[in-house]
Amino acid sequence: MPIRQLSETVIDRIAAGEVVERPASVIKELVENALDAGARSVSIATAGGGKTLMRVTDDGCGIPVCELPLAVRRHCTSKLSEDLFDIRTLGFRGEALPSIGSVARLTLRSRERGADEAHEIEVQGGRLSGPRPAALSTGTVVEVRDLFHAVPARLKFLKSERAETSAITDTVRRIALAFPAVRFELSGPDRTRLVLEAGAEDDPLPRIGAILGSEFAENAVLVDAEREGVRLTGHIGLPTFHRGNALHQFVYVNGRPVRDRMMLSALRAAYADVMARDRHPVAVLFVSIDPALVDVNVHPAKADVRFRDAGLVRGLIVGALRQALAGVTVRPDTAGASGLMARFRSYSAPAQANYDFATAPFRPLDEPSGSSRGGLAEPADAAMRFEGFAPQARAEREPPAAASQPAAPSGDYPLGAARAQIDRAFVVAETGDSLVIVDQHAAHERLVYEALKEALHARPLPAQMLLIPEIVDLPEGDVDRLDAEAETFARFGLTLERFGPGAIAVRAVPAMLGQTDAAALVRDLADDLADTGSGAGLQERVDHVAATMACHGSVRSGRVLKVEEMNALLRQMETTPGSGQCNHGRPTFIELKIRDIEKLFGRR
């Protein structure tokens, strides 16, 4: 075939592929245009997940009638002069409207500020008609119908109406966070409505609260820092306010929502010392930087950025966040312990697993059975009590176990006998020749996890009905995902029911978890589902649910354990496969040989 120039329509369609991926990307472009036009109020209406209709109405500056045809022509923009490194608007490529016009029916109705008449044009399959007079009092209305009607292949890639609607909502929320002074209204199918009232430009907190929940606003720390002309502002969650995934992190560069790996990884790094690796902080961060120092023209969707000096921005984020967090957290000094740490070894899982779940059903630690094996009834602190400082009392090189040891058959068990609990988080046990320290939460979580998985093979797990169902408010997308997996949850004894578009009713919780915060559990499960998606296989999803439930059903650090409870934990660990590691791969206990302790004291 000879080389020839492609038609405008085909060129636009090719370009459209990059700009318009799904309904939410159309909404993004149209809302950005409204904001660039100085709108104080933006309304968005959708139908059919945006596939049948999307309409964005603004009260911005409008478009002069003579420019209407230009607005839908490729590479025509009122925003960019010739300097690609001085971009102060959200749009600049002059691509959105023509791209949309090539894959949908597009109507553009506008009234330039001060003009006494409004006009509209229409684009269908790349063909333009108008302008003709129309009725509109102010601003601009852009209407997009039958998205991808001319590109059926694209239509096939779209998700369900619900999923597309929730993607649109996410898009609007993300943009709205950066424009607290603009009113947003989003109305979709089945009466869903999101109204964000205009607030003060310099007080983003009410908007943040409206979008991320007042809970976040109450648990957030203000960030405001500057380095070499780059400014970082925003609100970040306290380390205790963590979520199960990174979907609650919003980063902006000069008011533009971006997906920047560097910025997100800086955020993670800032929290590394104060948050478990599998948890994610919640944050809203704005970087303001000289437009000349950042390239936003990386991709047509404009969500990627390149900083001239990425190190500077990263350093600013990590430094400023750590400083903000330092005001609210106490960080332990672990430097001196490293020599000692080298002497510890983490225990590998018992080779023989002979725990029989049929005959020895899992018992939550909350209800100690009283059958403390091995006669370990002495008070937990017996061995910890100081016997007085008597250096001569012990003969040299005397075997250490002999002297002040309360009678206890500690050698009988690989993990020994519980002697004490420290910091309400660690169980200290003694075996015939070593000291064992168990992370009570991690260990118990693993036990619950194994028990849940094991028990599931046999039959659905027993449920504990709630007298009053607990109603958990959640974003619609989360409700959908939970609802779709209701059957899986039911196998665990967790009964969930859709309760309107934005809530889930919890009717029963797994009996095995005992007293548990049902709302927190459901939120974490929703986060998990959003992370793994429905693409994951059943087994994977079931394991995931088990892991999340295990975390909720476990003795949290911070609980005082009775000595019987501690010993019960140790005995169960000994017989449960894989109990040497928690669900996140960290050891559940460490062991220090007495002989190494002697070395530490220079006795060997």
Ligand code: ADP
């Ligand atoms: P870009 O935003 O990159 O300039 P678009 O294709 O999105 O490209 O829009 C083309 C032009 O149409 C804009 O530069 C602007 O002049 C005009 N325009 C689009 N939407 C609006 C609106 N809501 N209000 C005023 N002008 C608009």
Ligand code: MG
């Ligand atoms: Mg635009």
